[in-house]
Amino acid sequence: MKQENDNQWLDPVLEQYIHREPEQFDFDKWAENYPEEARMLRNGIEHSSRSEKTKPYKIWRFIMESKVTRYSAAAVIVLAMAVLLSPFGTPGNGGVVLADVQQKIADTETMIIRGTKTFMRTGKDDEVIEINGLRCEFDLVKYSSKQLGLVEEGSVDGKLIYRITFNRPKRQAVLVLPPWKKYGAMAATDEQMRLMENLSPEGIINMLLAGDHKKLGRDKIDGVEVEGFEFQQPDLFVELFPKPIFDIQTLEGRAWIGIEEQLPIWVEGDFFFGKSLLTLFNEVRLHEVNVVDKYDVELDDRIFDTDVPEGYTEFGLSDILPFIPTEAKAGAAAMGIIPAGLVFWRRRRKKKL
Amino acid sequence: MRDLEDQILVQRALQADPESFGELCRRYYDSLVAIANSILPDHQLAEDAAQEALAAACRDLAKLKKPERFGPWIGAICRNVARDMLRQLRKHQEPVEAHTGNQPDCEEDEREAILDQALQQLPQHLREVIYLRFYNEMSYEQIAKVLGATEQMIDGRIRRAKKKIAVYLKRKGFRR
Numbered sequence: 121m122k123q124e125n126d127n128q129w130l131d132p133v134l135e136q137y138i139h140r141e142p143e144q145f146d147f148d149k150w151a152e153n154y155p156e157e158a159r160m161l162r163n164g165i166e167h168s169s170r171s172e173k174t175k176p177y178k179i180w181r182f183i184m185e186s187k188v189t190r191y192s193a194a195a196v197i198v199l200a201m202a203v204l205l206s207p208f209g210t211p212g213n214g215g216v217v218l219a220d221v222q223q224k225i226a227d228t229e230t231m232i233i234r235g236t237k238t239f240m241r242t243g244k245d246d247e248v249i250e251i252n253g254l255r256c257e258f259d260l261v262k263y264s265s266k267q268l269g270l271v272e273e274g275s276v277d278g279k280l281i282y283r284i285t286f287n288r289p290k291r292q293a294v295l296v297l298p299p300w301k302k303y304g305a306m307a308a309t310d311e312q313m314r315l316m317e318n319l320s321p322e323g324i325i326n327m328l329l330a331g332d333h334k335k336l337g338r339d340k341i342d343g344v345e346v347e348g349f350e351f352q353q354p355d356l357f358v359e360l361f362p363k364p365i366f367d368i369q370t371l372e373g374r375a376w377i378g379i380e381e382q383l384p385i386w387v388e389g390d391f392f393f394g395k396s397l398l399t400l401f402n403e404v405r406l407h408e409v410n411v412v413d414k415y416d417v418e419l420d421d422r423i424f425d426t427d428v429p430e431g432y433t434e435f436g437l438s439d440i441l442p443f444i445p446t447e448a449k450a451g452a453a454a455m456g457i458i459p460a461g462l463v464f465w466r467r468r469r470k471k472k473l
Numbered sequence: 474m475r476d477l478e479d480q481i482l483v484q485r486a487l488q489a490d491p492e493s494f495g496e497l498c499r500r501y502y503d504s505l506v507a508i509a510n511s512i513l514p515d516h517q518l519a520e521d522a523a524q525e526a527l528a529a530a531c532r533d534l535a536k537l538k539k540p541e542r543f544g545p546w547i548g549a550i551c552r553n554v555a556r557d558m559l560r561q562l563r564k565h566q567e568p569v570e571a572h573t574g575n576q577p578d579c580e581e582d583e584r585e586a587i588l589d590q591a592l593q594q595l596p597q598h599l600r601e602v603i604y605l606r607f608y609n610e611m612s613y614e615q616i617a618k619v620l621g622a623t624e625q626m627i628d629g630r631i632r633r634a635k636k637k638i639a640v641y642l643k644r645k646g647f648r649r
Contacts, residue, residue: 126639131607134638137588138607140516145502147495150524157531164489165534 224382230419233262235388235410237274242392242403249404254281254299262410268424287426294426302435303428339376346376346385367394386411483540486531494534498527501544504619505551507608511592511601512555513562522558526551545621552601584647591641599634606631 151158239249239256249256258274258281269288274281284295294305336348351373373389391406393399479500485493505523506516513519530547537546592600605616613624613631620627 126635130635130639130642133588133642134603134607134635135610137585138510138604139610140608142503142609143506143520145499147491147498150498150527151491153524154528154531157528158491160531161486161491161494162489165487165531 225384228383229266229416230414231262231264231412232414232417232419233260233264233410234413235260235262235408238407240405240407242405249402258282260408260410263419263423265419265424268419268421271423285424285426287424290426292426294428296428296432297435298429300435301429301432303432304435305426305428336374336376338379341376341386344381344385345379347379348374348376350374367396367399368392369394383415384410384412477541479543480540483534483537483543487534494531497543497547501547501619502527503609504544504605504611504615505547507604507611508548508551508601508619509555509558510608511597511604512552512559518558518562519555522555523551525558526554529554542621544619548619548621587642587645587647590645591638591647594641595634595637599630599637602627602630603634603638 151161237258237260241247241249255276258276259278261273261275263271265288267288269286271283271285273283280298282295282297284293286293292305294303296303334350336350338345338347340346351371369392371389371391373387375387376385377383378385386409388407388409391408393404393406395401395403479497482493482497486497502523505526506519509519509522509526510516513522526547529550533550537543539546592603595603601620602616605611605619613627616622616627617624622630
Protein backbone atom coordinates (compact mmCIF):
# COMPACT_ATOMS: atom_id res chain seq x y z
CA MET A 121 0.00 0.00 0.00
CA LYS A 122 2.79 2.33 1.01
CA GLN A 123 4.68 1.54 -2.19
CA GLU A 124 1.60 2.36 -4.25
CA ASN A 125 1.30 5.69 -2.48
CA ASP A 126 4.93 6.44 -3.17
CA ASN A 127 4.44 5.57 -6.82
CA GLN A 128 1.78 8.22 -7.13
CA TRP A 129 4.18 11.06 -6.49
CA LEU A 130 7.49 9.38 -7.37
CA ASP A 131 6.69 8.24 -10.93
CA PRO A 132 5.95 11.76 -12.23
CA VAL A 133 9.05 13.09 -10.47
CA LEU A 134 11.29 10.48 -12.00
CA GLU A 135 9.65 10.82 -15.38
CA GLN A 136 10.17 14.55 -15.37
CA TYR A 137 13.81 14.16 -14.37
CA ILE A 138 14.78 11.27 -16.65
CA HIS A 139 12.35 11.21 -19.56
CA ARG A 140 13.42 12.25 -23.05
CA GLU A 141 11.58 12.15 -26.31
CA PRO A 142 12.55 9.13 -28.40
CA GLU A 143 15.35 9.90 -30.81
CA GLN A 144 15.47 8.56 -34.32
CA PHE A 145 18.77 6.81 -34.77
CA ASP A 146 20.47 8.14 -37.91
CA PHE A 147 22.38 5.20 -39.33
CA ASP A 148 23.88 7.20 -42.22
CA LYS A 149 25.30 9.76 -39.85
CA TRP A 150 26.69 7.02 -37.63
CA ALA A 151 28.31 5.42 -40.71
CA GLU A 152 29.93 8.77 -41.52
CA ASN A 153 31.38 8.97 -38.02
CA TYR A 154 32.60 5.37 -38.13
CA PRO A 155 33.81 4.86 -41.72
CA GLU A 156 35.93 1.78 -40.94
CA GLU A 157 33.00 0.01 -39.33
CA ALA A 158 30.70 1.03 -42.18
CA ARG A 159 33.19 -0.41 -44.64
CA MET A 160 33.26 -3.66 -42.68
CA LEU A 161 29.50 -3.84 -42.85
CA ARG A 162 29.50 -3.24 -46.60
CA ASN A 163 32.13 -5.91 -47.21
CA GLY A 164 30.58 -8.44 -44.85
CA ILE A 165 31.99 -8.80 -41.36
CA GLU A 166 32.48 -12.55 -41.73
CA HIS A 167 34.86 -11.91 -44.59
CA SER A 168 36.40 -8.74 -43.27
CA SER A 169 39.94 -9.12 -42.12
CA ARG A 170 39.83 -6.08 -39.86
CA SER A 171 38.28 -8.03 -37.06
CA GLU A 172 40.86 -10.71 -37.75
CA LYS A 173 43.74 -8.27 -37.69
CA THR A 174 45.03 -9.53 -34.38
CA LYS A 175 44.83 -13.14 -35.34
CA PRO A 176 48.14 -13.47 -37.16
CA TYR A 177 49.78 -12.18 -34.00
CA LYS A 178 47.92 -14.75 -31.96
CA ILE A 179 49.10 -17.43 -34.33
CA TRP A 180 52.66 -16.21 -33.99
CA ARG A 181 52.39 -16.32 -30.26
CA PHE A 182 51.05 -19.84 -30.56
CA ILE A 183 53.91 -20.89 -32.82
CA MET A 184 56.73 -19.12 -31.08
CA GLU A 185 55.71 -19.67 -27.48
CA SER A 186 54.39 -23.20 -27.58
CA LYS A 187 56.57 -25.76 -25.86
CA VAL A 188 56.03 -28.10 -28.76
CA THR A 189 56.97 -25.44 -31.28
CA ARG A 190 58.73 -26.70 -34.34
CA TYR A 191 60.23 -24.27 -36.75
CA SER A 192 59.00 -26.36 -39.63
CA ALA A 193 55.47 -25.54 -38.51
CA ALA A 194 56.33 -21.85 -38.48
CA ALA A 195 57.74 -22.10 -41.97
CA VAL A 196 54.69 -23.95 -43.22
CA ILE A 197 52.36 -21.31 -41.89
CA VAL A 198 54.37 -18.52 -43.45
CA LEU A 199 54.72 -20.23 -46.77
CA ALA A 200 51.04 -21.04 -46.75
CA MET A 201 50.40 -17.36 -46.17
CA ALA A 202 52.79 -16.42 -48.93
CA VAL A 203 50.98 -18.75 -51.31
CA LEU A 204 47.60 -17.44 -50.35
CA LEU A 205 48.72 -13.85 -50.34
CA SER A 206 49.68 -13.97 -53.98
CA PRO A 207 48.05 -11.42 -56.25
CA PHE A 208 45.30 -13.84 -56.93
CA GLY A 209 42.27 -11.68 -56.97
CA THR A 210 41.33 -8.36 -58.37
CA PRO A 211 40.99 -4.93 -56.86
CA GLY A 212 38.27 -2.46 -57.44
CA ASN A 213 35.66 -0.21 -55.99
CA GLY A 214 32.58 -2.30 -56.49
CA GLY A 215 31.87 -0.85 -59.95
CA VAL A 216 29.70 -2.76 -62.34
CA VAL A 217 32.49 -5.02 -63.56
CA LEU A 218 34.19 -5.62 -60.25
CA ALA A 219 31.04 -6.32 -58.31
CA ASP A 220 30.27 -9.08 -60.80
CA VAL A 221 33.84 -10.33 -60.67
CA GLN A 222 33.73 -10.53 -56.91
CA GLN A 223 30.53 -12.54 -57.04
CA LYS A 224 31.82 -14.81 -59.78
CA ILE A 225 35.00 -15.58 -57.89
CA ALA A 226 32.90 -16.38 -54.84
CA ASP A 227 30.82 -18.76 -56.96
CA THR A 228 33.80 -20.46 -58.63
CA GLU A 229 34.43 -23.94 -57.26
CA THR A 230 37.90 -24.63 -58.67
CA MET A 231 40.73 -22.88 -60.49
CA ILE A 232 44.02 -23.84 -62.07
CA ILE A 233 46.50 -21.01 -62.22
CA ARG A 234 49.90 -20.90 -63.87
CA GLY A 235 52.60 -18.29 -63.63
CA THR A 236 55.94 -17.34 -62.19
CA LYS A 237 57.28 -16.31 -58.82
CA THR A 238 60.61 -14.48 -58.68
CA PHE A 239 62.47 -13.38 -55.56
CA MET A 240 64.86 -10.47 -56.12
CA ARG A 241 67.09 -8.30 -53.98
CA THR A 242 65.73 -4.79 -53.71
CA GLY A 243 67.91 -1.97 -54.96
CA LYS A 244 69.75 -4.28 -57.36
CA ASP A 245 67.73 -4.37 -60.54
CA ASP A 246 66.60 -7.80 -61.52
CA GLU A 247 69.18 -9.60 -59.43
CA VAL A 248 67.44 -12.85 -58.69
CA ILE A 249 68.26 -14.29 -55.28
CA GLU A 250 70.23 -17.52 -55.27
CA ILE A 251 70.28 -19.90 -52.32
CA ASN A 252 72.84 -22.70 -52.49
CA GLY A 253 73.01 -22.34 -56.25
CA LEU A 254 69.24 -22.37 -56.65
CA ARG A 255 67.89 -19.38 -58.57
CA CYS A 256 64.66 -18.34 -56.83
CA GLU A 257 62.72 -17.95 -60.05
CA PHE A 258 59.93 -20.47 -60.01
CA ASP A 259 57.38 -21.64 -62.52
CA LEU A 260 54.09 -22.00 -60.71
CA VAL A 261 51.04 -24.16 -60.86
CA LYS A 262 48.27 -23.55 -58.36
CA TYR A 263 45.21 -25.67 -57.78
CA SER A 264 42.44 -24.03 -55.84
CA SER A 265 39.28 -25.74 -54.69
CA LYS A 266 36.65 -24.20 -52.49
CA GLN A 267 36.02 -27.57 -50.89
CA LEU A 268 39.45 -29.18 -50.85
CA GLY A 269 41.91 -26.36 -50.31
CA LEU A 270 44.89 -24.97 -52.15
CA VAL A 271 48.11 -26.37 -53.62
CA GLU A 272 51.07 -24.48 -55.04
CA GLU A 273 53.92 -26.16 -56.88
CA GLY A 274 57.11 -24.26 -57.65
CA SER A 275 59.57 -25.63 -60.21
CA VAL A 276 62.86 -24.54 -61.74
CA ASP A 277 63.78 -25.89 -65.16
CA GLY A 278 61.01 -28.45 -64.89
CA LYS A 279 62.28 -29.75 -61.55
CA LEU A 280 59.85 -29.53 -58.61
CA ILE A 281 61.45 -27.47 -55.83
CA TYR A 282 58.56 -27.06 -53.44
CA ARG A 283 54.98 -28.07 -53.07
CA ILE A 284 52.75 -26.62 -50.43
CA THR A 285 49.36 -28.13 -49.70
CA PHE A 286 46.67 -26.61 -47.59
CA ASN A 287 44.03 -29.29 -47.11
CA ARG A 288 40.84 -27.69 -45.98
CA PRO A 289 38.84 -30.75 -44.81
CA LYS A 290 41.82 -32.21 -42.95
CA ARG A 291 42.85 -28.82 -41.60
CA GLN A 292 46.44 -29.53 -42.46
CA ALA A 293 49.22 -27.64 -44.17
CA VAL A 294 52.26 -29.46 -45.53
CA LEU A 295 55.35 -28.15 -47.30
CA VAL A 296 57.60 -30.62 -49.10
CA LEU A 297 61.01 -29.78 -50.60
CA PRO A 298 61.84 -32.68 -52.93
CA PRO A 299 65.46 -31.70 -53.76
CA TRP A 300 66.37 -31.94 -50.06
CA LYS A 301 63.80 -34.60 -49.08
CA LYS A 302 62.57 -32.33 -46.33
CA TYR A 303 59.07 -31.53 -45.16
CA GLY A 304 57.22 -29.42 -42.64
CA ALA A 305 53.67 -30.01 -41.49
CA MET A 306 51.15 -28.62 -39.12
CA ALA A 307 47.53 -29.07 -38.13
CA ALA A 308 45.50 -25.91 -37.97
CA THR A 309 43.43 -24.90 -34.97
CA ASP A 310 39.96 -23.41 -35.42
CA GLU A 311 41.43 -19.95 -35.15
CA GLN A 312 44.08 -20.65 -37.76
CA MET A 313 41.46 -22.17 -40.03
CA ARG A 314 39.40 -19.01 -39.82
CA LEU A 315 42.46 -17.01 -40.75
CA MET A 316 43.18 -19.29 -43.68
CA GLU A 317 39.58 -18.95 -44.83
CA ASN A 318 40.08 -15.22 -44.78
CA LEU A 319 43.02 -15.64 -47.11
CA SER A 320 41.08 -17.65 -49.68
CA PRO A 321 40.79 -16.09 -53.15
CA GLU A 322 37.45 -14.65 -52.11
CA GLY A 323 38.90 -13.25 -48.89
CA ILE A 324 41.88 -11.82 -50.77
CA ILE A 325 39.56 -10.02 -53.14
CA ASN A 326 37.67 -8.53 -50.25
CA MET A 327 40.96 -7.35 -48.78
CA LEU A 328 42.08 -5.86 -52.07
CA LEU A 329 38.78 -4.08 -52.42
CA ALA A 330 39.71 -2.21 -49.28
CA GLY A 331 42.82 -0.73 -50.90
CA ASP A 332 43.44 2.15 -53.27
CA HIS A 333 43.26 1.38 -56.97
CA LYS A 334 42.92 2.95 -60.38
CA LYS A 335 41.60 1.81 -63.72
CA LEU A 336 44.14 1.04 -66.42
CA GLY A 337 41.68 0.91 -69.28
CA ARG A 338 40.98 -1.80 -71.81
CA ASP A 339 43.45 -4.14 -73.50
CA LYS A 340 43.65 -7.55 -75.14
CA ILE A 341 45.42 -10.64 -73.82
CA ASP A 342 45.62 -13.56 -76.26
CA GLY A 343 42.68 -12.10 -78.15
CA VAL A 344 40.56 -11.80 -75.01
CA GLU A 345 39.29 -8.31 -74.27
CA VAL A 346 40.20 -7.28 -70.74
CA GLU A 347 39.94 -4.32 -68.41
CA GLY A 348 42.89 -3.49 -66.19
CA PHE A 349 43.10 -2.30 -62.59
CA GLU A 350 46.09 -1.25 -60.54
CA PHE A 351 46.12 -1.44 -56.78
CA GLN A 352 48.58 -0.40 -54.10
CA GLN A 353 49.36 -1.25 -50.53
CA PRO A 354 46.18 -2.33 -48.86
CA ASP A 355 46.95 -1.77 -45.18
CA LEU A 356 45.57 -5.14 -44.32
CA PHE A 357 48.45 -6.88 -46.05
CA VAL A 358 51.03 -4.61 -44.59
CA GLU A 359 49.91 -5.15 -41.02
CA LEU A 360 49.36 -8.86 -41.32
CA PHE A 361 52.52 -10.03 -39.53
CA PRO A 362 54.81 -8.78 -36.78
CA LYS A 363 57.63 -6.97 -38.57
CA PRO A 364 60.51 -9.03 -37.11
CA ILE A 365 58.87 -12.14 -38.52
CA PHE A 366 57.63 -10.98 -41.89
CA ASP A 367 57.85 -7.33 -42.83
CA ILE A 368 55.51 -6.75 -45.77
CA GLN A 369 56.27 -3.15 -46.66
CA THR A 370 54.32 -2.48 -49.81
CA LEU A 371 52.28 -4.24 -52.40
CA GLU A 372 51.65 -3.12 -55.94
CA GLY A 373 49.54 -5.13 -58.32
CA ARG A 374 47.75 -5.12 -61.61
CA ALA A 375 44.85 -7.30 -62.63
CA TRP A 376 43.18 -7.73 -66.00
CA ILE A 377 39.61 -8.93 -65.98
CA GLY A 378 38.01 -10.61 -68.98
CA ILE A 379 35.13 -8.36 -70.05
CA GLU A 380 32.98 -11.25 -71.19
CA GLU A 381 34.03 -13.79 -68.57
CA GLN A 382 33.97 -11.26 -65.71
CA LEU A 383 36.83 -13.21 -64.18
CA PRO A 384 40.53 -12.40 -63.73
CA ILE A 385 42.63 -13.48 -66.72
CA TRP A 386 46.05 -12.13 -65.73
CA VAL A 387 47.18 -10.88 -62.35
CA GLU A 388 50.64 -9.69 -61.43
CA GLY A 389 52.05 -8.09 -58.34
CA ASP A 390 55.17 -6.98 -56.51
CA PHE A 391 55.59 -7.42 -52.80
CA PHE A 392 58.39 -5.53 -51.08
CA PHE A 393 59.61 -7.16 -47.90
CA GLY A 394 61.89 -5.60 -45.30
CA LYS A 395 64.56 -7.50 -43.37
CA SER A 396 62.87 -10.18 -41.29
CA LEU A 397 63.21 -13.79 -40.31
CA LEU A 398 61.16 -15.01 -43.23
CA THR A 399 63.36 -13.26 -45.78
CA LEU A 400 66.46 -14.50 -43.94
CA PHE A 401 67.13 -10.87 -43.05
CA ASN A 402 67.38 -9.65 -46.63
CA GLU A 403 65.37 -6.92 -48.30
CA VAL A 404 63.41 -8.78 -50.89
CA ARG A 405 61.09 -8.03 -53.75
CA LEU A 406 58.74 -10.78 -54.85
CA HIS A 407 57.34 -10.47 -58.35
CA GLU A 408 54.53 -12.85 -59.14
CA VAL A 409 52.50 -13.42 -62.27
CA ASN A 410 49.34 -15.51 -62.18
CA VAL A 411 47.55 -16.47 -65.37
CA VAL A 412 44.25 -18.18 -64.84
CA ASP A 413 44.32 -21.35 -66.88
CA LYS A 414 40.99 -22.99 -66.08
CA TYR A 415 37.92 -22.34 -64.01
CA ASP A 416 35.52 -24.89 -62.57
CA VAL A 417 37.35 -27.97 -63.73
CA GLU A 418 37.22 -31.26 -61.86
CA LEU A 419 40.23 -31.60 -59.58
CA ASP A 420 41.34 -34.99 -58.29
CA ASP A 421 41.17 -35.26 -54.49
CA ARG A 422 44.68 -36.69 -54.53
CA ILE A 423 46.10 -33.32 -55.59
CA PHE A 424 45.30 -32.09 -52.08
CA ASP A 425 46.80 -35.12 -50.35
CA THR A 426 48.95 -34.18 -47.35
CA ASP A 427 50.80 -37.49 -46.97
CA VAL A 428 54.55 -36.95 -46.83
CA PRO A 429 56.56 -39.09 -49.28
CA GLU A 430 58.68 -41.85 -47.78
CA GLY A 431 62.25 -41.02 -46.84
CA TYR A 432 61.55 -37.33 -46.11
CA THR A 433 62.64 -35.84 -42.79
CA GLU A 434 61.21 -32.84 -41.04
CA PHE A 435 63.23 -29.66 -41.38
CA GLY A 436 64.09 -27.56 -38.35
CA LEU A 437 65.84 -24.41 -37.36
CA SER A 438 69.25 -25.91 -38.10
CA ASP A 439 68.21 -26.15 -41.76
CA ILE A 440 67.52 -22.42 -41.87
CA LEU A 441 70.41 -21.08 -39.78
CA PRO A 442 73.17 -21.49 -42.37
CA PHE A 443 71.33 -19.09 -44.68
CA ILE A 444 70.91 -16.29 -42.13
CA PRO A 445 73.71 -13.68 -42.32
CA THR A 446 75.88 -13.88 -39.21
CA GLU A 447 75.27 -10.27 -38.25
CA ALA A 448 71.52 -10.83 -38.39
CA LYS A 449 71.61 -13.85 -36.10
CA ALA A 450 72.50 -11.91 -32.96
CA GLY A 451 69.70 -9.43 -33.67
CA ALA A 452 67.24 -12.24 -34.27
CA ALA A 453 68.28 -13.93 -31.04
CA ALA A 454 67.92 -10.65 -29.15
CA MET A 455 64.40 -10.29 -30.47
CA GLY A 456 63.63 -13.82 -29.32
CA ILE A 457 63.00 -15.06 -32.83
CA ILE A 458 65.64 -17.75 -32.62
CA PRO A 459 67.14 -19.22 -29.45
CA ALA A 460 70.31 -17.36 -28.48
CA GLY A 461 71.92 -20.54 -27.20
CA LEU A 462 71.68 -22.16 -30.57
CA VAL A 463 73.26 -19.20 -32.36
CA PHE A 464 76.18 -18.82 -30.00
CA TRP A 465 76.71 -22.56 -29.61
CA ARG A 466 76.99 -22.81 -33.35
CA ARG A 467 79.41 -19.88 -33.51
CA ARG A 468 81.66 -21.46 -30.86
CA ARG A 469 81.61 -24.76 -32.65
CA LYS A 470 82.61 -23.03 -35.88
CA LYS A 471 85.63 -21.45 -34.17
CA LYS A 472 86.87 -24.82 -32.92
CA LEU A 473 86.69 -26.18 -36.42
CA MET B 474 9.90 -13.68 -31.81
CA ARG B 475 12.05 -10.60 -31.35
CA ASP B 476 14.96 -12.88 -30.46
CA LEU B 477 14.55 -14.68 -33.76
CA GLU B 478 14.40 -11.38 -35.64
CA ASP B 479 17.59 -10.24 -33.91
CA GLN B 480 19.26 -13.50 -34.84
CA ILE B 481 18.33 -13.06 -38.51
CA LEU B 482 19.45 -9.43 -38.50
CA VAL B 483 22.81 -10.35 -36.98
CA GLN B 484 23.36 -13.08 -39.54
CA ARG B 485 22.50 -10.73 -42.38
CA ALA B 486 24.75 -8.02 -40.97
CA LEU B 487 27.61 -10.50 -40.98
CA GLN B 488 27.01 -11.15 -44.66
CA ALA B 489 27.42 -7.67 -46.10
CA ASP B 490 23.96 -6.30 -45.31
CA PRO B 491 24.56 -2.95 -43.58
CA GLU B 492 20.84 -2.20 -43.42
CA SER B 493 20.33 -5.15 -41.06
CA PHE B 494 22.88 -3.70 -38.70
CA GLY B 495 21.14 -0.36 -39.08
CA GLU B 496 17.90 -1.99 -37.98
CA LEU B 497 19.62 -3.49 -34.93
CA CYS B 498 20.98 -0.03 -34.10
CA ARG B 499 17.51 1.51 -34.36
CA ARG B 500 16.07 -1.20 -32.13
CA TYR B 501 18.55 -0.74 -29.33
CA TYR B 502 19.84 2.82 -29.59
CA ASP B 503 17.43 4.32 -27.04
CA SER B 504 18.09 1.49 -24.57
CA LEU B 505 21.82 2.03 -24.96
CA VAL B 506 21.54 5.76 -24.35
CA ALA B 507 19.48 5.01 -21.22
CA ILE B 508 22.05 2.50 -19.96
CA ALA B 509 24.89 4.92 -20.64
CA ASN B 510 22.95 7.78 -19.03
CA SER B 511 22.58 5.73 -15.86
CA ILE B 512 26.39 5.79 -15.64
CA LEU B 513 27.41 9.09 -17.22
CA PRO B 514 26.40 12.50 -15.88
CA ASP B 515 25.60 14.05 -19.24
CA HIS B 516 23.04 13.09 -21.87
CA GLN B 517 25.31 14.08 -24.74
CA LEU B 518 28.04 11.84 -23.41
CA ALA B 519 25.52 9.01 -23.09
CA GLU B 520 24.69 9.37 -26.77
CA ASP B 521 28.39 9.28 -27.62
CA ALA B 522 28.79 6.14 -25.53
CA ALA B 523 25.85 4.47 -27.25
CA GLN B 524 27.30 5.24 -30.68
CA GLU B 525 30.71 4.00 -29.64
CA ALA B 526 29.11 0.83 -28.28
CA LEU B 527 27.46 0.23 -31.66
CA ALA B 528 30.84 0.63 -33.37
CA ALA B 529 32.45 -1.80 -30.92
CA ALA B 530 29.61 -4.26 -31.51
CA CYS B 531 30.10 -3.95 -35.26
CA ARG B 532 33.80 -4.76 -34.91
CA ASP B 533 33.13 -7.78 -32.70
CA LEU B 534 29.90 -9.02 -34.24
CA ALA B 535 31.57 -12.14 -35.62
CA LYS B 536 32.49 -13.10 -32.05
CA LEU B 537 28.89 -13.06 -30.86
CA LYS B 538 28.18 -16.73 -30.24
CA LYS B 539 24.44 -16.42 -29.62
CA PRO B 540 23.00 -13.88 -32.08
CA GLU B 541 19.61 -14.16 -30.39
CA ARG B 542 21.25 -12.57 -27.32
CA PHE B 543 22.31 -9.46 -29.23
CA GLY B 544 20.38 -7.19 -26.84
CA PRO B 545 22.10 -8.18 -23.57
CA TRP B 546 25.42 -8.41 -25.41
CA ILE B 547 25.35 -4.87 -26.75
CA GLY B 548 23.94 -3.67 -23.43
CA ALA B 549 27.04 -5.05 -21.71
CA ILE B 550 29.31 -3.42 -24.30
CA CYS B 551 27.61 -0.09 -23.75
CA ARG B 552 27.97 -0.40 -19.98
CA ASN B 553 31.71 -0.97 -20.38
CA VAL B 554 32.12 1.89 -22.84
CA ALA B 555 30.25 4.26 -20.49
CA ARG B 556 32.34 3.16 -17.49
CA ASP B 557 35.53 3.78 -19.45
CA MET B 558 34.28 7.21 -20.44
CA LEU B 559 33.39 7.97 -16.83
CA ARG B 560 36.88 6.99 -15.70
CA GLN B 561 38.40 9.30 -18.29
CA LEU B 562 36.03 12.06 -17.32
CA ARG B 563 36.90 11.80 -13.63
CA LYS B 564 40.59 11.87 -14.44
CA HIS B 565 40.20 15.19 -16.21
CA GLN B 566 37.48 16.80 -14.12
CA GLU B 567 38.48 16.11 -10.52
CA PRO B 568 40.95 18.98 -10.12
CA VAL B 569 38.46 21.47 -11.58
CA GLU B 570 35.59 20.31 -9.37
CA ALA B 571 37.80 20.49 -6.28
CA HIS B 572 38.16 24.20 -6.88
CA THR B 573 34.69 25.15 -8.01
CA GLY B 574 32.42 22.75 -6.12
CA ASN B 575 28.87 21.99 -7.26
CA GLN B 576 26.68 24.15 -5.10
CA PRO B 577 23.07 24.47 -6.34
CA ASP B 578 22.10 28.08 -6.78
CA CYS B 579 18.28 27.94 -6.83
CA GLU B 580 15.45 25.79 -5.51
CA GLU B 581 14.94 23.93 -8.77
CA ASP B 582 18.62 23.13 -8.95
CA GLU B 583 18.50 21.89 -5.39
CA ARG B 584 15.60 19.57 -6.17
CA GLU B 585 17.49 18.20 -9.15
CA ALA B 586 20.64 17.77 -7.10
CA ILE B 587 18.76 15.74 -4.48
CA LEU B 588 17.09 13.66 -7.17
CA ASP B 589 20.44 13.05 -8.77
CA GLN B 590 21.91 11.97 -5.44
CA ALA B 591 18.94 9.66 -4.88
CA LEU B 592 19.68 7.97 -8.18
CA GLN B 593 23.41 7.91 -7.63
CA GLN B 594 23.08 6.15 -4.26
CA LEU B 595 21.41 3.20 -6.03
CA PRO B 596 23.45 0.18 -7.02
CA GLN B 597 24.16 0.28 -10.76
CA HIS B 598 21.75 -2.56 -11.67
CA LEU B 599 18.87 -0.74 -9.96
CA ARG B 600 19.77 2.66 -11.37
CA GLU B 601 19.89 1.12 -14.82
CA VAL B 602 16.30 -0.22 -14.69
CA ILE B 603 15.05 3.14 -13.51
CA TYR B 604 16.69 4.91 -16.45
CA LEU B 605 15.41 2.30 -18.89
CA ARG B 606 11.90 2.57 -17.46
CA PHE B 607 11.65 6.34 -17.36
CA TYR B 608 13.97 7.43 -20.13
CA ASN B 609 11.68 6.34 -22.90
CA GLU B 610 8.76 4.67 -21.17
CA MET B 611 10.05 1.25 -21.97
CA SER B 612 7.88 -1.75 -21.20
CA TYR B 613 9.08 -4.40 -18.76
CA GLU B 614 9.35 -6.73 -21.73
CA GLN B 615 11.69 -4.36 -23.59
CA ILE B 616 13.82 -3.80 -20.50
CA ALA B 617 14.00 -7.53 -19.83
CA LYS B 618 15.16 -8.05 -23.40
CA VAL B 619 18.06 -5.64 -23.27
CA LEU B 620 19.17 -6.75 -19.82
CA GLY B 621 18.78 -10.47 -20.50
CA ALA B 622 16.47 -10.88 -17.50
CA THR B 623 12.86 -11.96 -16.92
CA GLU B 624 10.00 -9.47 -16.57
CA GLN B 625 9.52 -10.62 -12.96
CA MET B 626 13.12 -9.75 -12.20
CA ILE B 627 12.70 -6.33 -13.79
CA ASP B 628 9.53 -5.73 -11.81
CA GLY B 629 11.34 -6.64 -8.58
CA ARG B 630 14.30 -4.38 -9.39
CA ILE B 631 12.09 -1.41 -10.23
CA ARG B 632 10.15 -1.83 -6.98
CA ARG B 633 13.33 -2.03 -4.90
CA ALA B 634 14.87 0.92 -6.71
CA LYS B 635 11.82 3.12 -6.21
CA LYS B 636 11.62 2.19 -2.56
CA LYS B 637 15.21 3.25 -2.01
CA ILE B 638 14.70 6.49 -3.93
CA ALA B 639 11.55 7.33 -1.96
CA VAL B 640 13.28 6.70 1.38
CA TYR B 641 16.24 8.86 0.36
CA LEU B 642 14.11 11.72 -0.92
CA LYS B 643 11.96 11.75 2.21
CA ARG B 644 15.03 11.74 4.40
CA LYS B 645 16.39 14.72 2.49
CA GLY B 646 13.10 16.58 2.87
CA PHE B 647 12.46 16.53 -0.87
CA ARG B 648 9.39 18.64 -1.68
CA ARG B 649 6.89 16.60 -3.71
